[in-house]
Amino acid sequence: MKTTGKCLLSAVFATAIAAAQEPAQVTFTKDVAPILQQRCQTCHRPDTFAPMSLLTYEEARPWAKSIKQKVVAREMPPWYIDKNVGVHNFKNDVSLTDKEIATLAKWADTGAPKGNPADMPPPRKFEDNDTWHMGQPDLIVQLPKDILVPAAGADRWIDVLADAGLTEDRYIRGIEIRTMKGFRSVHHVTTSMKHEDDADSGSTRVSVFTPDREGLFYRICAGLAAAGANIIDARIHTTRDGMALDNLLVKDGQGRAYSDRRLRNRLVRAVEAALASDAPPALPRAQTPGRTAAFRVAPSVAIAERASTRTTVVEVNARDRPALLAGLARAIHEQGTVVD
Ligand code: HEC
Numbered sequence: 001m002k003t004t005g006k007c008l009l010s011a012v013f014a015t016a017i018a019a020a021q022e023p024a025q026v027t028f029t030k031d032v033a034p035i036l037q038q039r040c041q042t043c044h045r046p047d048t049f050a051p052m053s054l055l056t057y058e059e060a061r062p063w064a065k066s067i068k069q070k071v072v073a074r075e076m077p078p079w080y081i082d083k084n085v086g087v088h089n090f091k092n093d094v095s096l097t098d099k100e101i102a103t104l105a106k107w108a109d110t111g112a113p114k115g116n117p118a119d120m121p122p123p124r125k126f127e128d129n130d131t132w133h134m135g136q137p138d139l140i141v142q143l144p145k146d147i148l149v150p151a152a153g154a155d156r157w158i159d160v161l162a163d164a165g166l167t168e169d170r171y172i173r174g175i176e177i178r179t180m181k182g183f184r185s186v187h188h189v190t191t192s193m194k195h196e197d198d199a200d201s202g203s204t205r206v207s208v209f210t211p212d213r214e215g216l217f218y219r220i221c222a223g224l225a226a227a228g229a230n231i232i233d234a235r236i237h238t239t240r241d242g243m244a245l246d247n248l249l250v251k252d253g254q255g256r257a258y259s260d261r262r263l264r265n266r267l268v269r270a271v272e273a274a275l276a277s278d279a280p281p282a283l284p285r286a287q288t289p290g291r292t293a294a295f296r297v298a299p300s301v302a303i304a305e306r307a308s309t310r311t312t313v314v315e316v317n318a319r320d321r322p323a324l325l326a327g328l329a330r331a332i333h334e335q336g337t338v339v340d
Helices: 028-039 057-072 098-109 216-226 261-276 324-334
Strands: 006-012 204-211 230-238 243-251 300-304 311-317
Touching: 028 057, 028 098, 057 098, 204 216, 204 261, 216 230, 216 243, 216 261, 216 324, 311 324
Parallel strands: none
Antiparallel strands: 006 311, 204 243, 230 243, 300 311
């Protein structure tokens, strides 16, 4: 999908963690509470953004099954560093060990017993929500104005530009985000620095917000391909109420952004048509662009067996051509797998 013709897709699989060595009987007070204190309560306690508190047995007990499911899938605690590739040793690694996962799973599988109250560790102490955890900041940047979040409705995912007021180059050691008015409506926030010279001009962002369904990604790609757009980047986000928010960066056939409003509308209509129709959209016939006709690239597909603990990574090398991504997404969809 990039100009190099390299394309990386990943498909979601739940990974079963082999039951590692776990104690004969697992109880909340002795085995589970220390893990929750260390790994979960930073978020799962009153007045933070996580949906429920996991401080006490009474609070955690109803969530036993769900806890097992989330930790076995390595969705909780959120830690997206892959266990199988690249650097593994991080100072602030919050992920669970296989043994801790096995302990939580066994606790859920054996009726989530409380155990001896005398085994319960003393409660963990937390700093105030308005403590800076990385030390007093050199620079505080505030949002230009409050963002009002309606009490009901779908998740909103928005980009906000805040002026850092910097007039000269500075190194950034770290960024900490603090909510000024409570956590209740914030799910997560990521920050990046945007330089004035950043060329956003080279591509057009297409955001699709729609009920999630099988083959959704393939349909979107096919719709864009039908309108002649080349996809250069795709981010997929699924909300908890069953909606999908897919953000794609596209370029036109000449490698430029869509500056003409009529052409942009055509893109929108093509994606809407691909989403509305029952029959899967046809992919445009592949034509070899003249420029690359001289090269013969034999496509290769590899499944990176251990590239990811959460997903299966399919690496595809092929000559870039229109609708390449849509074709791949269709093939993956037809195998009954999901693109993540
Ligand atoms: C960095 C903050 C953070 C940490 C640490 C964390 N969680 Fe969560 N957890 C969340 C958030 C936020 C959600 C809501 C999920 C969502 O909306 O995607 C959640 C959701 C969950 C859910 C699903 C709740 C539901 O409504 O279905 C479970 C179960 C859970 N967490 C268990 C755990 C356990 C067990 C740990 C520790 C091993 C843990 N979490 C650590 C933030 C965290």
